[in-house]
Amino acid sequence: MKPAPFEYIAPESLEQAVEVLVQYGDESKILAGGQSLMPLLNMRLITPSVVMDINGLDELSYIRQEGEHLHIGALTRQYRLERDARIRQTVPVLAAATRLIGHPPIRYAGTIGGSLAHADPAAELPAVMCALEVELCVVGPSGARRIQAVDFFRGALDVDIRPDELLTEVRIPIRQNVMWGVQEYTRRAGDFALAGAIVLAEMEADRWTNGRVVLFGVEDRPLRVPRAEAVLTQQVLSDSQASAVAAAAVAELDCHADLHASAGYRQQLARVMVKRAYLDAVAMWNEKREDTAGSA
Numbered sequence: 001m002k003p004a005p006f007e008y009i010a011p012e013s014l015e016q017a018v019e020v021l022v023q024y025g026d027e028s029k030i031l032a033g034g035q036s037l038m039p040l041l042n043m044r045l046i047t048p049s050v051v052m053d054i055n056g057l058d059e060l061s062y063i064r065q066e067g068e069h070l071h072i073g074a075l076t077r078q079y080r081l082e083r084d085a086r087i088r089q090t091v092p093v094l095a096a097a098t099r100l101i102g103h104p105p106i107r108y109a110g111t112i113g114g115s116l117a118h119a120d121p122a123a124e125l126p127a128v129m130c131a132l133e134v135e136l137c138v139v140g141p142s143g144a145r146r147i148q149a150v151d152f153f154r155g156a157l158d159v160d161i162r163p164d165e166l167l168t169e170v171r172i173p174i175r176q177n178v179m180w181g182v183q184e185y186t187r188r189a190g191d192f193a194l195a196g197a198i199v200l201a202e203m204e205a206d207r208w209t210n211g212r213v214v215l216f217g218v219e220d221r222p223l224r225v226p227r228a229e230a231v232l233t234q235q236v237l238s239d240s241q242a243s244a245v246a247a248a249a250v251a252e253l254d255c256h257a258d259l260h261a262s263a264g265y266r267q268q269l270a271r272v273m274v275k276r277a278y279l280d281a282v283a284m285w286n287e288k289r290e291d292t293a294g295s296a
């Protein structure tokens with residue numbers, strides 16, 4: 001199918017883009033990488049009267065470090081997240097999770113902002129943003145707003161952006177000594193995850209601190225699980241903790257069921273994904289200790 005007719009507008013500045021949104025609001029849709037929007041248009045699941053193409057806004061495509069934060073512009077293509085040396089060095093979990101998105105052509109076109117604004121419950125980037133405690137910046141006619149990632153995702157395909165606003169930037173705090181794991185289960189390579197998990201914690205004297213456990217693909221949005229984070233945090237490092245963290249992570253899950261997986265199967269997958277991600281983080285710490293001992 002072809003999209004229903006729409007007016008195409010390509011603003012030349014962020015200011016112009018906001019003016020278009022103020023004028024057309026709910027009647028308009030922003031086009032970034034088009035990897036989620038174009039199928040919706042082509043199937044006529046949405047029929048906006050205006051499509052605003054922001055691909056000319058180079059000012060929204062950047063990765064830069066400012067002090068203890070990494071700033072990433074909303075129009076930055078996903079493939080850059082996988083390859084950028086600063087990201088690999090400071091927040092490697094972001095590079096690893098991005099590599100799990102679809103296939104290379106999708107990541108060459110798709111943007112970080114598009115993925116976050118689209119907010120598919122099984123998408124990797126929204127979950128990473130919650131795990132990294134990222135702040136998202138949106139801009140509208142009354143200026144900029146900053147929103148914590150966990151508050152930004154309100155439900156399936158539902159985020160805290162008003163019709164006259166656009167997402168412009170994510171700000172990622174850079175922390176030291178972070179061990180992490182990201183795991184997902186897909187039916188075929190490149191598919192959206194049936195269930196996925198990110199486990200991440202800082203390591204101090206063989207104890208985890210600031211543990212974060214985030215599930216995706218299981219409920220209507222990425223889910224931080226404080227109950228599992230409490231089990232993880234302050235524990236002495238050990239493989240045997242993996243089962244306890246995984247059990248806590250899924251204890252109160254209300255998984256959705258669909259054609260691909262029942263709620264019970266999804267819950268079991270989530271448990272296994274948390275356990276694997278935890279063990280990856282443990283392995284990362286063990287490797288780091290061996291490297292340090294070897295070079296002493």
Ligand SMILES: Cc1cc2nc3c(=O)[nH]c(=O)nc-3n(C[C@H](O)[C@H](O)[C@H](O)COP(=O)(O)OP(=O)(O)OC[C@H]3O[C@@H](n4cnc5c(N)ncnc54)[C@H](O)[C@@H]3O)c2cc1C
Nearest residue numbers: 030032033034035036037102110111113114115117123167
């Ligand atoms: C075959 C296939 C497989 C895929 N597999 C995966 C996968 O495994 N995991 C995954 O996470 N994703 C997957 N995707 C989706 C992909 O990651 C998309 O790139 C992403 O969801 C949307 O990014 P985009 O830049 O293409 O945005 P678009 O498709 O251009 O836009 C998506 C939505 O976000 C809005 N939007 C875009 N930019 C902004 C902005 N700056 N401010 C406000 N609103 C904005 C648009 O209006 C639209 O509603 C897949 C896509 C395809 C086609």
